Amino acid sequence: MIVSVRFERGVKNKEAVRDAITFEASDGTVVKGHWFNDKRLDFRPEKYWNPNTKVTVHYKLKDVETAPGVYGGVDKDEPFTIGRSQISTADVNTHRMAVVRDGQQTDSIPFTAGKPGFDTWSGSMVVEGLEGTTRMTSAGVTKAGSGDEYDLVVPHAIRLTDTGTYVHGNYWGAGVIGRSNGSHGCIGLTDTEAGSGSSPAGKFYASSLVGDVVTVVNSKGAVVDPANGLGGWNLPWGQW
Numbered sequence: 001m002i003v004s005v006r007f008e009r010g011v012k013n014k015e016a017v018r019d020a021i022t023f024e025a026s027d028g029t030v031v032k033g034h035w036f037n038d039k040r041l042d043f044r045p046e047k048y049w050n051p052n053t054k055v056t057v058h059y060k061l062k063d064v065e066t067a068p069g070v071y072g073g074v075d076k077d078e079p080f081t082i083g084r085s086q087i088s089t090a091d092v093n094t095h096r097m098a099v100v101r102d103g104q105q106t107d108s109i110p111f112t113a114g115k116p117g118f119d120t121w122s123g124s125m126v127v128e129g130l131e132g133t134t135r136m137t138s139a140g141v142t143k144a145g146s147g148d149e150y151d152l153v154v155p156h157a158i159r160l161t162d163t164g165t166y167v168h169g170n171y172w173g174a175g176v177i178g179r180s181n182g183s184h185g186c187i188g189l190t191d192t193e194a195g196s197g198s199s200p201a202g203k204f205y206a207s208s209l210v211g212d213v214v215t216v217v218n219s220k221g222a223v224v225d226p227a228n229g230l231g232g233w234n235l236p237w238g239q240w
Contacts, residue, residue, distance in 0.1 A: 003057065004043075004230060005040070005043070011066045014035050014041075017041065018033040021058070029049065031045050032044070032240055040227070051102060053082040054081050055079065084101060086208070089216075090113065090187055107203075111167075111178065111189050112178070112180065114185040114219070123215065123233075124214070125165065129159045152172070156205040157169075161229035165229075169201035170188030170189060170201070187216075
């Protein structure tokens with residue numbers, strides 16, 4: 001899990017603000033902050049958190065001047081506990097997604113990914129939200145009249161990026177799932193239109209938590225931008 005802190009106003013005194021937010025982990029894990037811009041500060045360890053780690057974030061911002069005449073105004077502690085580990089690796093060449101929980105593979109799920117011209121992002125993405133049934137349209141994705149327009153209500157939608165990459169149920173592409181790549185960039189798993197809990201998409205949705213990692217390999221797509229969602233795991237530790 002990456003912790004992302006957002007500010008309403010641009011921060012000028014970035015070092016002071018970063019140093020005023022500290023992490024205390026039960027296993028001693030070291031956490032560092034990285035500024036993506038003057039309103040976004042993300043924190044993570046060098047490697048994925050160990051399962052069941054107890055973490056407390058200490059915010060000591062009340063007397064910190066974030067910008068001339070502007071103060072953080074907040075002193076508080078926020079505890080949370082890291083859940084079990086679940087890392088899923090989607091191989092675009094084999095069209096199978098290996099689900100590994102706490103070090104043991106629990107599933108190998110057929111999928112379809114982005115077709116040529118709509119290649120799925122490469123790299124590691126983090127589950128940002130479990131959005132259930134979601135309407136997806138081609139607005140901003142394809143050109144009008146291209147023949148690639150779509151307007152679908154999609155079941156079991158799991159958001160991976162801010163720009164709209166999902167793992168989701170697919171009930172219209174049975175012929176390509178597990179065989180070829182036919183989506184507009186998302187990872188599609190077999191499902192029914194109503195969303196079946198017993199389908200591959202339904203089972204994966206039920207097993208997922210915010211913070212889980214989905215890594216895409218062998219895609220022709222670029223590595224996802226570290227600031228696109230919680231993609232910071234793609235930034236080398238030395239640059240963090």
